[in-house]
Amino acid sequence: MEIEFQRVGKKYESGQEALSQVSFHLQQGEMAFLTGHSGAGKSTLMKLMMMIERQTSGQILVDGVDLRTLSRRAIPHHRRRVGVVFQNHQLLLDRSVFHNVALPLLVSGADPQQIAKRVRAALDKVGLLDKEKYYPMALSGGEQQRVGIARAVVNKPQLLLADEPTGNLDPKLSAEIMNLFQEFNRVGVTVLVASHDLALVARMRHRVLTLNQGRMVNDGGFG
């Protein structure tokens, strides 16, 4: 999936300006990091791509299509093409690992055999194939995060967004998670990871976008 931001701004009703004049272009199959202090607008940028919020100015093009032209009814179908991983993983605690990962497939009405196959494939990729019957609370933080990743990729999305996926993990687990993203990128998925862990980002040697108070201050380099 190809993403293009053209002078995108987001101003909340409270008057707070979360993003202003943000422009960048993410090629199909590219992997990039989004860094910046907390409050710099990383999450807002992610939410605009998920259509959780709408920009107040500028254009966001996804595969050449202006997101503003999508109706409310089209939003779910847009989201099915995007996988998201959040810091607070947002797993359903009363559902098994299997069910959590299966959710995007259930929602889009895939058939049951297909679901089982895809879920196991996704769990296999994140190394949790033996934990499908567990409930999230029985897993460690790193494992929970990997369940979240499995859920994000089970639908074979074309874009993978991760908002602080390593936020509360130790460096070793963080590196493992980042390697997972890299693997998905290698098979053609466009990946954008928001992180404030600059050291880790620098080690990954990918394009780095840096936000500061809602403005894009750096695009390129390795941080």
Add this chain to the structure above:
Amino acid sequence: MAQKPNQRGATRESIKATKHNWPTRTSFSPSKYFRQHQTTLTESFMRLVHYPLASVMTVMVIAIALSLPGGLYVLLKNVQSVTDQWEQQSVITLYLFPNLEDTQALALSHRLSAQADIASVEYISKEEGLRYFERSSGYEQIMSALPENPLPIVLRVIPRQTVDITTLSSLQALRNQLAAQKEVEYAELDAQWLQRLANILSFGQRFVYALSVLLVVAVLLIVGNTIRMAVESRRDEVLVMKLVGATDAYIRRPFLYMGFWFGVLGGFFASLCILVLSWWVSAPAERLIDLYQSGFQLQTFNADEIILCLTISAFIGVFGAWIAVNRHIATIELQ
């Protein structure tokens, strides 16, 4: 993707024209649709089973609220069927003077049957009257103890006009005309009693309707409130489903089915209540009916009415859920 002439078209196109092969809105298949509904139907039932106490309480409240108008309806139906039978028998009964000869009575009977506003006249001789009286009242011993038959000759005059509010006055005029005959000692028109009954009945009908409307609204509120709490308790789930691309319809569906189950189960238990209640009152009621007339069958909820009750209650359940869900799901948004 350079196509721009038709923005909307381009938008839809771009959603379809991608390499992925998972279903989107454009790939509707009936089997998928029914599978989803079937799954949701069972899942929402299992959810009710998962919280047995709360579910049973809600279902019973609905059942009780529905069984009240249902029970009154059955009562009304029985009263109506009783009055229907009485209406057919609505007659002017002429009690002739006891000393009247049979020939004089027969002559009167013929004269009256020739009258334009009279459909027929039934002649009941003293002996027939006695037999009828013995049979229906259980006074055989007393009657046989009497030295002679005390009953007069009776003519049952069936007027052409049926009894209702508009014909009552003309029937009363007919009764007066018949009472004025020299052979007649006393003429009785049972229409007045029927008239009162009809009034009471239409009052009862309105009362049942009003009560039904109130209780249906109550059930709507009960279901609505229960579903509202269910949505609230699954807030996180709704958010996650929205995040992974669930349509509003998909999110709404389990709650609508929940309302459906509440309605159907409530209707089922309401029907059961009515059946048990009418079975319970049937024995004394039939004894009571036997005292007045034979041939009347106590009526209860029949199969059609049970199906109607279930359909209505299911509809109320879904409708209540629909209102609650629509009002509530919109307030749960990702942020």
